[in-house]
Amino acid sequence: MTSVAHAQPHAHGGGDAHHAPMSFWRKYIFSTDHKIIGIQFLFVSLFFLLVGGILAMQIRWQLGFPAKPMPGGGLLPETMVSDGHILPEYYVQLVSMHGTFMVFFAIMPLLVGVYANFLIPLKIGAHDMAFPRINMWSFWAALLAGLIMTASFFVPNGPIRSGWTNYVPLAARPDLSGVTVGQMLWCISIVVLGLSSVMGSLNYITTIINHRAPGMTWFRMPLSVWALFITAILGVLALPVLQGAAIMLLFDNVLGTHFFDPAAGGQALLWQHLFWFFGHPEVYILILPAMGMVSDIIANGSRKPIFGYHSMVFAIIGIAFLGWIVWGHHMFMSGMNPTLGSTFMVSTLLIAVPSAVKVFNWMGTMWRGNLRFHVPMMNAIGFVSMFTIGGLSGIYMAATPVDIPLHDTQFIVAHIHYVLFGGSLFALFAAMTYWYPKMFGKMMSERLGKVHFWLTFVFYNMTFFPMHIIGMGGQMRRIYDPTIYNFLKPQQPLNEFISYSAFALFAVQFLFAFNFLWSLKFGKKAPQNPWDDNGLEWSLPNPAPHGNWEKVPNVYRGPYEFSAPEAGDKDYLPQYTKLPTDRDPVPAPVPAGH
Amino acid sequence: MTATSSTPSTAAHKRPNYVMIWLYLFVLTVAEVALAFELPLSRNVKLLLLLFLAVWKALLVALFFMHLKFERWRLRLIFIIPLPLAAILITAVIMEKVF
Amino acid sequence: MTHATQTLDQMRPPYPAEPGSGVYSSKLGMWVFLASDVMFFTALIGSYIILRFGAPGEWAKPGAVLNVPLTAVNTFLLICSSVAMVKAYAAIQDGKKYFLRPVPGKTLRDGGLKFWLLVTILCGAAFVSVQVVEYIKLVGHGFTPAGYREGSLLAEHAAADAAKYGAAVAGLYGSSFFTMTGFHGFHVTCGVISMTYLYITKVLPEKYSPQDYRGIEVIGLYWHFVDLVWIILFTIVYLI
Numbered sequence: 001m002t003s004v005a006h007a008q009p010h011a012h013g014g015g016d017a018h019h020a021p022m023s024f025w026r027k028y029i030f031s032t033d034h035k036i037i038g039i040q041f042l043f044v045s046l047f048f049l050l051v052g053g054i055l056a057m058q059i060r061w062q063l064g065f066p067a068k069p070m071p072g073g074g075l076l077p078e079t080m081v082s083d084g085h086i087l088p089e090y091y092v093q094l095v096s097m098h099g100t101f102m103v104f105f106a107i108m109p110l111l112v113g114v115y116a117n118f119l120i121p122l123k124i125g126a127h128d129m130a131f132p133r134i135n136m137w138s139f140w141a142a143l144l145a146g147l148i149m150t151a152s153f154f155v156p157n158g159p160i161r162s163g164w165t166n167y168v169p170l171a172a173r174p175d176l177s178g179v180t181v182g183q184m185l186w187c188i189s190i191v192v193l194g195l196s197s198v199m200g201s202l203n204y205i206t207t208i209i210n211h212r213a214p215g216m217t218w219f220r221m222p223l224s225v226w227a228l229f230i231t232a233i234l235g236v237l238a239l240p241v242l243q244g245a246a247i248m249l250l251f252d253n254v255l256g257t258h259f260f261d262p263a264a265g266g267q268a269l270l271w272q273h274l275f276w277f278f279g280h281p282e283v284y285i286l287i288l289p290a291m292g293m294v295s296d297i298i299a300n301g302s303r304k305p306i307f308g309y310h311s312m313v314f315a316i317i318g319i320a321f322l323g324w325i326v327w328g329h330h331m332f333m334s335g336m337n338p339t340l341g342s343t344f345m346v347s348t349l350l351i352a353v354p355s356a357v358k359v360f361n362w363m364g365t366m367w368r369g370n371l372r373f374h375v376p377m378m379n380a381i382g383f384v385s386m387f388t389i390g391g392l393s394g395i396y397m398a399a400t401p402v403d404i405p406l407h408d409t410q411f412i413v414a415h416i417h418y419v420l421f422g423g424s425l426f427a428l429f430a431a432m433t434y435w436y437p438k439m440f441g442k443m444m445s446e447r448l449g450k451v452h453f454w455l456t457f458v459f460y461n462m463t464f465f466p467m468h469i470i471g472m473g474g475q476m477r478r479i480y481d482p483t484i485y486n487f488l489k490p491q492q493p494l495n496e497f498i499s500y501s502a503f504a505l506f507a508v509q510f511l512f513a514f515n516f517l518w519s520l521k522f523g524k525k526a527p528q529n530p531w532d533d534n535g536l537e538w539s540l541p542n543p544a545p546h547g548n549w550e551k552v553p554n555v556y557r558g559p560y561e562f563s564a565p566e567a568g569d570k571d572y573l574p575q576y577t578k579l580p581t582d583r584d585p586v587p588a589p590v591p592a593g594h
Numbered sequence: 595m596t597a598t599s600s601t602p603s604t605a606a607h608k609r610p611n612y613v614m615i616w617l618y619l620f621v622l623t624v625a626e627v628a629l630a631f632e633l634p635l636s637r638n639v640k641l642l643l644l645l646f647l648a649v650w651k652a653l654l655v656a657l658f659f660m661h662l663k664f665e666r667w668r669l670r671l672i673f674i675i676p677l678p679l680a681a682i683l684i685t686a687v688i689m690e691k692v693f
Numbered sequence: 694m695t696h697a698t699q700t701l702d703q704m705r706p707p708y709p710a711e712p713g714s715g716v717y718s719s720k721l722g723m724w725v726f727l728a729s730d731v732m733f734f735t736a737l738i739g740s741y742i743i744l745r746f747g748a749p750g751e752w753a754k755p756g757a758v759l760n761v762p763l764t765a766v767n768t769f770l771l772i773c774s775s776v777a778m779v780k781a782y783a784a785i786q787d788g789k790k791y792f793l794r795p796v797p798g799k800t801l802r803d804g805g806l807k808f809w810l811l812v813t814i815l816c817g818a819a820f821v822s823v824q825v826v827e828y829i830k831l832v833g834h835g836f837t838p839a840g841y842r843e844g845s846l847l848a849e850h851a852a853a854d855a856a857k858y859g860a861a862v863a864g865l866y867g868s869s870f871f872t873m874t875g876f877h878g879f880h881v882t883c884g885v886i887s888m889t890y891l892y893i894t895k896v897l898p899e900k901y902s903p904q905d906y907r908g909i910e911v912i913g914l915y916w917h918f919v920d921l922v923w924i925i926l927f928t929i930v931y932l933i
Contacts, residue, residue: 127708130718198729206722210713217711236729237676241683244736248872256839257868259740264840264864265749273687274736324679328686337690552708587709609783616776620769627765630755630932641933648928652921659779659917669716672724673731680735684742691747 032132033546037139038118039439041109042432044143046513048105051150053506055098062086062094064499066481079158088480089178092161095478097153099164100186103286104193105146107424111289112197112235113142115431116204116228118439122537122544123225123559125213125552125576130206134199141196148189155181163478165279168260168271172252187250194243201232201239208232213536215555215585219313220575222535222559223306226313227292230320231285238281245274272334276327284323287387287419288316290427291358294380296559297430298362300533301377302369303571305560308361315354315361322351332400333407341400348398352391359388370563370571374531375449379430382457386422390415393468408478411471417464429453429512436516437530441542442523444515452511459508462501466494534559534574556582610658622651723911727918730880734922737876738929741869750861757857758836758847758866760827761931767823768927771881774816775920778913781809785906790899806901806909810892813916817885824878828871838871840864870930877926880919888912 028036061070069084080090117135121128129135152159159182162171166186174180208229212221221229249271251257258264260271299306306312328336328344362384371377393415397403406412429452436444470491475482482488482495529538537544539553553576566581567573578584626647629640657663662670714721745752755761789805796803804812835845840863842848851858859866891908895901901909 126710131722198726202722202725202729205725206718210710210716210718210721212711212713214709214711236725237679237732240729240733241736244733244740247876248737248740248868251838251868251872255871256837257872258839258864259744259868261864265744265862266865266868267691267744267747269690270687270740270743273683273690274740277683325682340686340690552710588712612776612779612783616772619772619776623765623768623772626928626932627761631761644928644932648925651924655775655917655921655924659775659920660914666715668714669721669724672721672728676728676731676735680731680739683735684739687739687743688746691743 030136032128032136034117034121034129034132034135035439035544035546037135038114040139041113041117041142042439044146045106045109045114046516048101048146049107049110050513052098052102052106053509055094055101057503057506058086059091059094059098060499060502062091062480063482064496066483089161090158091480092163092478093159093182096160096163096166097149100149100160102420103164103282104190105142105149107286107420107428108197108282109142110428111286111424112228112231113139113200115224115289115293115435116200116232118435119224119537120204120207120228121211122438122540122548123222123535124208124211124216125536125549125555126207126211127547127549127552129203130211131203135203138196138199138203141192141199145189145193145196148185148192152182152185152189155185158182160186165275166249166271168249168252168268169262171249171271172260174253183253184250187246187253190246191243191250194239194246197235197239201235204228204232205236213552213555214587216536216575217555219310220555220558222292223295223309223312223316224289224292227288227295227316230316231288234281234285234288234320234323238278238285241274242278242282245271245278248274269331269334269336272331273327276330277324279330280327281320281323283419284319286424288319290383290424290431291316291387293431293434294383294427295358295362295365296533296535297376297380297434298365298384299560299562300531301372301374301380302366303372303562304365304369305558305562306361307364307367308357309558309560311357312361315357318354319351322347322354326351329398329403332403345398345400349395352395352398355391359384359391375444375446375453376430376434376531378450378453379426379433382453383423383426383430386418386426386460390418390422393418405474406471408476409471410467410475410477413477414464414467414471417467421460421464426456429456432516434531435537436519436523437526437542438537438540438544440520440523441526442519443526443530444519444523448511448515452508452515455508455511456505459501459505463498463505466498470494470498529574532570532572534561534572536574536576538574539576554578554585556585607664610663612658615654615658618654619651622647622654717907719907719911720914723914727914730918734873734876737869737873738925741873741929744865744869748862748865751856751859752862753859753866754857755932757850757859758831758834759870759931760830763823763827764927764931767820767827768923770816770823771820771920771923774813774820775917777809777812777816778916780804781806781813782906782909782913784809785901785909786903788903790901807892807896810888810896810909814885814888814892817881817888817916821878821881821885824874824881836867836870838867840867873926873930877919877922880922884912884916884919888916 027033031037031040058070061068070081070086073081073084073086076090080087080093086094117129120126149159157178157180159179160166160171161177161179162168162183166183170177171183174183177183208221208225248257248259252259252261258266260266260268262268295306295312326344326348328340329348332341332344366381393411397406397412397415433444433449436442470488473488473491474485475488475491475495483492526542528541531538536553536555540548555575556578557573557575559575561567561573561575563571564573566579573579626644629635629643629647633640635643656673662673716724784804785806789803790807791805792807792811793802793804835842835847841851841858841860847858851860851863855861891912895908
């Protein structure tokens with residue numbers, strides 16, 4: 001169609017014609033280009049994902065085979081592993097750091113640090129973020145935080161032992177936990193990470209508000225951008241609370257303050273309230289971007305507009321809004337005021353509604369669509385089904401009486417992993433495959449991607465579904481050896497089964513890693529719009545050049561015009577394509593002299 | 595350079611008298627210290643009055659020095675949104691402790 | 694020049710865009726940052742309120758441990774610096790890039806941006822210095838983040854008059870006082886450093902103009918926020 005061909009906005013061209021040529025350091029290391037920063041986040045976060053996975057393998061060895069020496073255990077120092085057996089002190093460090101690395105240094109930066117940075121300017125039609133240098137600092141701060149956290153493994157007494165949630169008094173008392181420098185490093189790392197997060201979120205919010213291309217009205221933005229916008233607002237308001245709490249915990253550890261010390265009049269529960277007041281918005285930070293990107297991918301894979309675009313937007317806003325008043329559901333067993341507990345129960349049950357709206361809308365999008373089962377679509381559909389299961393287990397736990405026996409059991413662990421792995425990580429597999437061509441100019445192997453998806457899906461469910469069962473059977477969370485309890489012994493075969501499945505699941509991820517790395521060099525060269533998608537980013541060559549467009553494109557329609565009659569013989573109609581019936585949008589006036 | 599046709603970021607307004615605001619702030623501060631130490635009121639009344647004075651001063655700074663009085667609602671909202679969140683956290687935890 | 698036309702033309706990114714917020718990006722970014730800073734102080738100040746409400750004993754009486762008159766003067770200093778900041782902002786709006794200029798018929802000369810921003814910086818630096826001196830004195834008397842140091846003057850006073858000195862919850866008192874005022878002081882210090890940097894690199898070489906004084910407005914917002922937090926802190930820490 002000639003109109004499609006005409007409307008191709010010009011790319012910025014081989015040139016950084018406006019800028020002097022940059023050194024390697026400025027171009028790839030200390031870059032202020034949002035795409036490079038996104039890719040930097042990607043490599044660093046994938047590394048931490050691997051670290052988190054290795055920690056998980058050790059946990060699963062211990063839980064599945066408490067009596068047997070761990071292969072490779074001899075490599076670790078005597079303080080961690082003795083005679084090949086993981087020591088209890090080391091085991092609690094494993095669970096604490098697995099959670100910490102996965103939440104703060106893998107999933108959050110993968111969803112936000114990578115995709116907010118990479119996608120936002122491309123999808124709204126901006127040259128770069130509003131504050132490119134602050135963006136660069138945000139990456140380096142996150143990396144510094146990750147290094148500080150990793151360093152805690154190498155200090156005397158090792159890393160934290162009090163769970164990624166660091167409940168006091170254990171976390172505030174080195175005499176109780178045995179951890180000294182490690183706790184300090186955790187707190188400092190979190191404060192630095194908070195800075196990185198706030199700087200990043202600032203950027204995303206300002207860029208989305210002020211730097212949208214002409215015609216890119218709020219309700220023409222893709223859902224991935226909406227989700228990242230709302231996530232950034234959550235981040236900017238929630239992370240500082242954690243920073244404050246971490247500082248107070250740090251001071252209790254090193255300055256002798258008494259914030260959480262009941263003996264001096266402090267309140268141990270204060271920590272839990274502060275942590276979860278941050279923690280609950282945090283889990284929505286960990287899922288909303290995934291939901292947004294999945295919406296884009298499912299619409300693409302169904303060749304249909306997203307079902308109920310406006311309700312999807314309001315659902316995101318509703319989830320974010322309600323997310324501030326549910327934090328107590330993490331504390332039903334803490335001994336808190338039961339009346340307050342009831343209010344948290346109601347609000348938590350309520351928050352299921354917007355989430356359910358989204359699930360039904362994804363299904364409505366796929367219904368009678370011209371489905372294309374490409375790898376991102378398969379992972380996205382996997383997301384929907386796994387997130388639904390995770391959400392359903394959430395309903396169980398939201399009801400306080402049901403939560404009372406389930407709290408701090410493997411049931412909770414199952415829920416966490418269904419939403420974080422079944423949810424966020426599957427969405428990330430989808431997103432990484434989908435935007436790989438935009439990042440690197442190559443396609444990942446479709447066949448390897450499908451094999452990886454199916455194997456992951458099967459082993460993932462084999463690993464985490466049985467955890468619901470052993471949790472209901474009473475196996476506690478973070479426990480070193482379930483077999484010390486007679487009532488748990490009958491479940492031990494299930495623990496073994498889970499461990500075997502987990503090892504297989506971990507092994508299968510090397511398929512993805514291989515696919516990812518191998519395709520960088522040997523992957524098929526990507527066409528400009530490999531998925532026949534409508535977003536602005538596909539108007540640029542792959543990989544997208546520095547500065548994105550020479551002149552930002554005009555936007556003529558929403559992002560999900562698939563199978564639109566106006567498109568003629570194509571089943572997609574990009575946002576930037578000007579049809580004869582379209583009028584140019586009127587931009588805000590550009591100041592003279594630019 | 596004259597303004598172009600788009601709406602200005604802030605409503606055209608007369609510049610506030612900053613010296614007057616400074617005077618108000620000075621008087622309010624003196625009032626606070628006097629109230630805290632000199633006046634023989636009950637503790638709770640003192641608390642309420644002091645908080646009232648503090649909030650008044652804070653509003654003067656926010657509305658006039660930070661020009662929030664003259665900015666559009668969208669900008670004011672950015673500053674306002676954290677406040678109910680803070681209130682929720684503090685109220686919920688105090689209620690919880692009282693139990 | 695009225696507020697309406699200030700930096701209007703600098704509001705847009707230098708390429709066509711949707712109208713957006715109608716406020717230039719650095720100002721929007723600073724407001725969002727201030728919202729995040731509100732949440733940070735919420736954690737610290739909120740915890741103080743929560744701990745004080747639930748404290749198992751009486752808190753120390755105002756003025757018993759802390760030097761209220763000195764701090765009242767310090768508060769006044771910070772308020773003065775805030776006024777100086779807004780005068781600096783008004784000065785550059787009017788194009789007054791200079792330091793001081795005589796006004797015909799008046800004895801007092803008219804201050805420009807260079808004068809008022811310098812006053813802001815000096816008052817801010819003075820505030821921090823007074824706080825540092827206050828801290829040194831307090832620690833010398835025995836008031837530490839952990840409470841009243843054993844064997845110190847304050848510990849003796851507290852033993853003699855437990856109610857006045859809030860001996861039962863001295864630990865909480867010290868913890869909350871030093872954390873809240875310490876982080877506030879840190880914010881003030883960052884502000885002073887930033888303003889000094891701007892002063893040297895942009896104000897002295899007269900890089901700001903009535904058409905573009907975004908840096909002044911943005912740092913001004915930060916500075917007023919810091920003053921605002923202190924107004925709250927002074928009341929609830931020193932006077933209650």
